[in-house]
Amino acid sequence: PQVIRREDYQAPAWLVPDIALEFALGLELTHVTARLSVRRNAEGNGGATLRLNGDQITPLAVRVDGAAVNDWRLDGPDLLLPLTGDAHEVEIETQVNPAANSQLMGLYASHGMLCTQCEAEGFRRITFFPDRPDVLSTYRVRMSGDKATFPVLLSNGNCEAQGEGADGTHWAEWHDPWPKPCYLFALVAGDLVANHDTFTTMSGRKVDLNIWVRKGDEARTSHAMDSLKASMKWDEEAFGREYDLDLFNIVAVSDFNMGAMENKGLNVFNTRYVLADPETATDADYDAIEGVIGHEYFHNWSGNRVTCRDWFQLSLKEGFTVLRDQLFSADMGSPAVKRIEDVRVLRSAQYPEDSGPLAHPIRPDSYQEISNFYTATVYNKGAEVIRMMRTMAGPERFRAGTDLYFDRHDGEAATCEDFVNAIEEGAGLDLAQFRLWYAQAGTPQVSASAGHAGDSVTLKLTQTVPATPGQPAKQPMPIPLKLALFDRETGQHNGEELIILDKAEQTFTFKGYLRPPVLSINRGFSAPVAIDFERPVEDLVFLAANDDDPFARYEAMQSLIVRHLIAGVGGSLGERQRQADRAAIAQAFEAVLADESLDDLMRGELMILPAEGYLAEQFLVADPTAIHAEREALKAWLGRELKDRLTQLHDRVSAVPYSRDAAARGARKLKMQALIYLAAGAPEDAKRRAIAQYRQADNMTDRQGAVMVLAGLDGPERREALADFHDRYSGNALVLDKWFSLQAGSLHPDVLDHVRALAEHSDFTMSNPNRVRALYMALAMNAQAFHAASGEGYRMIGDLIRKLDPINPQTAARFVPSLGRWRRIEPRRAALMRAELERIAAEPSLSRDVLEQVTKSLD
Numbered sequence: 107p108q109v110i111r112r113e114d115y116q117a118p119a120w121l122v123p124d125i126a127l128e129f130a131l132g133l134e135l136t137h138v139t140a141r142l143s144v145r146r147n148a149e150g151n152g153g154a155t156l157r158l159n160g161d162q163i164t165p166l167a168v169r170v171d172g173a174a175v176n177d178w179r180l181d182g183p184d185l186l187l188p189l190t191g192d193a194h195e196v197e198i199e200t201q202v203n204p205a206a207n208s209q210l211m212g213l214y215a216s217h218g219m220l221c222t223q224c225e226a227e228g229f230r231r232i233t234f235f236p237d238r239p240d241v242l243s244t245y246r247v248r249m250s251g252d253k254a255t256f257p258v259l260l261s262n263g264n265c266e267a268q269g270e271g272a273d274g275t276h277w278a279e280w281h282d283p284w285p286k287p288c289y290l291f292a293l294v295a296g297d298l299v300a301n302h303d304t305f306t307t308m309s310g311r312k313v314d315l316n317i318w319v320r321k322g323d324e325a326r327t328s329h330a331m332d333s334l335k336a337s338m339k340w341d342e343e344a345f346g347r348e349y350d351l352d353l354f355n356i357v358a359v360s361d362f363n364m365g366a367m368e369n370k371g372l373n374v375f376n377t378r379y380v381l382a383d384p385e386t387a388t389d390a391d392y393d394a395i396e397g398v399i400g401h402e403y404f405h406n407w408s409g410n411r412v413t414c415r416d417w418f419q420l421s422l423k424e425g426f427t428v429l430r431d432q433l434f435s436a437d438m439g440s441p442a443v444k445r446i447e448d449v450r451v452l453r454s455a456q457y458p459e460d461s462g463p464l465a466h467p468i469r470p471d472s473y474q475e476i477s478n479f480y481t482a483t484v485y486n487k488g489a490e491v492i493r494m495m496r497t498m499a500g501p502e503r504f505r506a507g508t509d510l511y512f513d514r515h516d517g518e519a520a521t522c523e524d525f526v527n528a529i530e531e532g533a534g535l536d537l538a539q540f541r542l543w544y545a546q547a548g549t550p551q552v553s554a555s556a557g558h559a560g561d562s563v564t565l566k567l568t569q570t571v572p573a574t575p576g577q578p579a580k581q582p583m584p585i586p587l588k589l590a591l592f593d594r595e596t597g598q599h600n601g602e603e604l605i606i607l608d609k610a611e612q613t614f615t616f617k618g619y620l621r622p623p624v625l626s627i628n629r630g631f632s633a634p635v636a637i638d639f640e641r642p643v644e645d646l647v648f649l650a651a652n653d654d655d656p657f658a659r660y661e662a663m664q665s666l667i668v669r670h671l672i673a674g675v676g677g678s679l680g681e682r683q684r685q686a687d688r689a690a691i692a693q694a695f696e697a698v699l700a701d702e703s704l705d706d707l708m709r710g711e712l713m714i715l716p717a718e719g720y721l722a723e724q725f726l727v728a729d730p731t732a733i734h735a736e737r738e739a740l741k742a743w744l745g746r747e748l749k750d751r752l753t754q755l756h757d758r759v760s761a762v763p764y765s766r767d768a769a770a771r772g773a774r775k776l777k778m779q780a781l782i783y784l785a786a787g788a789p790e791d792a793k794r795r796a797i798a799q800y801r802q803a804d805n806m807t808d809r810q811g812a813v814m815v816l817a818g819l820d821g822p823e824r825r826e827a828l829a830d831f832h833d834r835y836s837g838n839a840l841v842l843d844k845w846f847s848l849q850a851g852s853l854h855p856d857v858l859d860h861v862r863a864l865a866e867h868s869d870f871t872m873s874n875p876n877r878v879r880a881l882y883m884a885l886a887m888n889a890q891a892f893h894a895a896s897g898e899g900y901r902m903i904g905d906l907i908r909k910l911d912p913i914n915p916q917t918a919a920r921f922v923p924s925l926g927r928w929r930r931i932e933p934r935r936a937a938l939m940r941a942e943l944e945r946i947a948a949e950p951s952l953s954r955d956v957l958e959q960v961t962k963s964l965d
């Protein structure tokens with residue numbers, strides 16, 4: 107397989123300042139004429155040949171400066187065209203079949219509409235073009251098609267003309283004044299209706315906003331619209347970024363490979379990040395919509411106005427934009443809860459990536475298929491790395507840095523190095539050593555130990571960055587750690603400090619402490635590192651009750667639980683210790699339940715047990731079933747021990763009427779948590795409560811929560827609830843996705859049988875990525891089912907990958923990492939996982955996507 111390397115970057119030989127595209131639209135046949143004005147790049151050192159990328163397309167005609175030519179040739183999928191001068195007009199005709207495009211890359215059909223997805227390399231499936239992000243062009247797009255089939259015709263920028271054609275056709279002409287790389291091109295044609303609104307920018311530009319959906323879905327777009335307007339306002343205030351066109355369109359499509367896409371002026375969204383009403387969307391869905399709408403909107407600056415030079419720089423736009431959407435969501439809701447959620451995602455999705463066979467730095471050095479690098483590392487760790495710069499500089503100086511970055515690179519295709527330089531200069535930071543965070547993969551491990559003598563506290567810290575594939579030896583990195591030293595008696599500290607650990611080993615001294623204080627470290631999760639701090643349980647109990655940093659408080663509770671569960675799984679937990687630990691954990695829970703200073707959203711957060719994936723990370727070689735059992739046992743014990751408190755809690759919050767305010771959302775979150783513990787500790791009681799909650803539910807959060815609990819328990823109520831849920835929402839694809847997920851992710855012992863039956867269900871289809879993920883991602887993340895001793899869970903995911911790969915390689919490849927973690931799993935299961943990977947590898951014609959992931963996982 108061909109390996110693309112970062113160090114091999116070369117400036118493009120030819121530039122394409124302008125492109126005019128003409129589409130004769132049809133669901134089964136779309137004819138494309140592309141007129142490229144090409145100019146030899148003074149900075150490039152290519153020859154006289156113009157290389158245009160293609161993918162599963164053939165040229166119908168090639169013209170240079172108006173005359174047909176035939177001295178072009180194909181080099182694999184690419185078209186090579188010899189040119190004599192320095193500037194030409196190249197015209198190429200191609201045709202595609204959107205209905206047959208099951209990969210959902212390029213131009214494809216979905217429910218009778220046409221839409222595009224070009225990032226990263228989908229444009230080359232539409233026409234021949236230098237498909238690389240450092241070739242920026244101004245686009246003129248003319249499209250025509252049957253008016254009844256495609257009443258709405260959209261592309262980037264502004265619609266400059268439209269009219270009627272012959273035989274019931276019509277046409278529209280769009281022009282985008284902002285030069286952009288082809289991955290930001292978009293076209294949509296279909297029978298859509300819009301929720302229309304306007305937003306006036308800080309300089310007084312009135313922007314028309316449209317959210318386009320299929321008929322009948324309009325009523326569920328108001329939250330998305332509110333989120334869009336809030337994003338536009340927030341970016342002006344928080345980053346000084348203003349919208350730059352008179353029109354902003356969002357289109358919702360139900361067949362989509364990922365969440366959404368930031369095409370200039372025409373964002374295309376997965377319906378699941380647009381449509382919401384209380385009856386069909388959970389509170390988590392509402393939050394996700396706000397976050398994704400924000401994320402795509404923020405890309406207008408971090409990604410579109412300043413784009414990436416090459417795909418190795420992906421984190422330049424993604425890491426930064428994730429940070430921006432995190433800060434936005436924090437400002438819209440609870441910053442404390444948002445921070446905890448972000449860290450939970452990082453730990454359960456990114457840490458395993460960083461410690462597995464697919465580990466890569468946030469700026470990778472090589473790839474075979476770029477689609478495989480839209481990862482939690484590039485996105486979420488990328489955001490953490492930029493957040494550290496912000497922490498070190500402080501928000502104001504960081505803002506000066508981002509201002510400089512946008513200013514300096516507006517209209518350019520930039521690199522991560524450009525970003526770091528701008529922050530360094532604008533914020534006044536020395537980031538020389540910090541650049542290692544872009545280059546080194548692996549989660550740094552920090553060990554801490556504290557001593558006390560006289561009035562001084564000494565904190566000894568060591569760091570190691572683990573070896574990762576291709577990177578056997580690492581250098582120490584600067585790790586910014588926020589900390590506070592609490593007096594045990596007063597429960598107070600003298601202010602938060604920021605220390606930078608930038609050596610392999612370092613000691614920090616703090617004076618003025620007559621009593622040994624309790625140390626709160628990595629507050630706010632100031633660095634994405636794992637901290638190993640041996641300390642007495644009392645200190646954790648103290649912090650869990652007293653820490654004024656909400657993240658640190660959560661962290662103390664988590665540590666208390668993590669260390670107990672690890673000892674339990676490792677078999678090193680004596681009965682006395684088990685009782686003592688449990689008592690401490692129950693005490694911490696009681697404190698959380700009783701603490702009047704906490705709001706319910708935060709209270710609910712503090713009650714969530716550490717995820718199994720994160721627990722597995724604590725072991726060199728994990729036994730997922732043992733981890734699952736130990737965690738369930740603690741849950742059941744807490745459910746029994748705190749039964750009265752939990753039933754009181756469930757009663758209290760069940761009385762809170764539905765609204766979207768924080769108090770009511772907090773109530774619903776606690777309702778869920780209370781039911782989860784009761785289901786484990788007092789199943790009969792929980793069943794009754796869940797049934798009542800299901801019947802009374804006037805919103806999806808409560809209804810889904812009740813079904814989730816019932817789906818894990820046995821008995822006729824389970825069947826009844828699932829059947830009712832299915833029938834009630836049979837016309838709503840997004841809710842049916844939940845119906846699949848709830849069963850595949852349930853605690854029921856027969857999940858594998860359920861999944862097997864669901865795969866045959868008439869509502870299941872391999873052609874819709876949401877549906878595939880709903881069933882199979884839920885299974886892959888359900889430890890007890892996926893890791894069933896028989897290996898059947900592995901087999902089902904392996905079969906899925908083999909079956910899905912020819913249909914949709916990008917989505918198929920997303921399932922490989924679950925099997926790829928075999929090295930970190932106990933040997934018997936590891937062998938079964940490996941065998942499954944080998945069975946996939948033996949397939950005769952794997953996609954580049956799956957092949958890369960599988961071979962790297964077997965290496």
Ligand code: B3K
Pocket residue numbers: 225226364366367368401402405424477480
């Ligand atoms: N930039 C797109 C992701 C495209 C993924 C292509 N495989 C969405 C986003 O991050 O905003």
Ligand code: ZN
Pocket residue numbers: 401405423424427
């Ligand atoms: Zn993004």
